[in-house]
Amino acid sequence: MKDALENGHSEATVIWKEKDIYCRARVDFLPESPKGIPIDLKFTSLSAAPLAFSRTIQKEYATQAAFYLRGLRALGEKPKGFRFIVTETYAPYCTSVFECAPSLMEYADALIEEGIQRWRKAIKTNKLPSYPNTVCSVEATPWMMAEAEEKRFIYKEGFAA
Secondary structure (H helix, E strand, O other): OHHHHOOEEEEEEEEEEEOOEEEEEEEEEEEOOOOOOOEEEEEEOOOOOHHHHHHHHHHHHHHHHHHHHHHHHHOOOOOOOOEEEEEEOOOOOOEEEEEOOHHHHHHHHHHHHHHHHHHHHHHHHOOOOOOOOOOOOOOOOHHHHHHHHHHHHHHHOOOOO
16 A cells, blocks of 8 residues: 555646636645556544445545546546545554445536536526525435334334333
């Protein structure tokens, strides 16, 4: 893993233009080789174990990976992927390395494309999108309903919870 952070540039700023929209990214580590794998470093006070941190990659960092790769490709680079090195901030400082699978990258690419289109529209109309101007009704999820039904069964049968 040590070799992954050699022969490259730290805090590399990438700026590109998509039609009429300027985009910017700052890659924690950008290898000198155009086919190298860019890296983002993450530090967590939670667990960096793969099962524990995978959800964070899905919900928070997949779009970052897709956006950074989009920028690098716009500049003619051909990286083989994008990786996150995640290290715990407490001893023994365990570390895991993550990358987004193709299905997650496809999902993130779609979110980025939608975001760029919304930004383009906001610039043209001089109006930023906002939250709905209505009351939002929050439904119970199927798993919440199943859990409630399970509890009713357990208590009806006299089992201790």
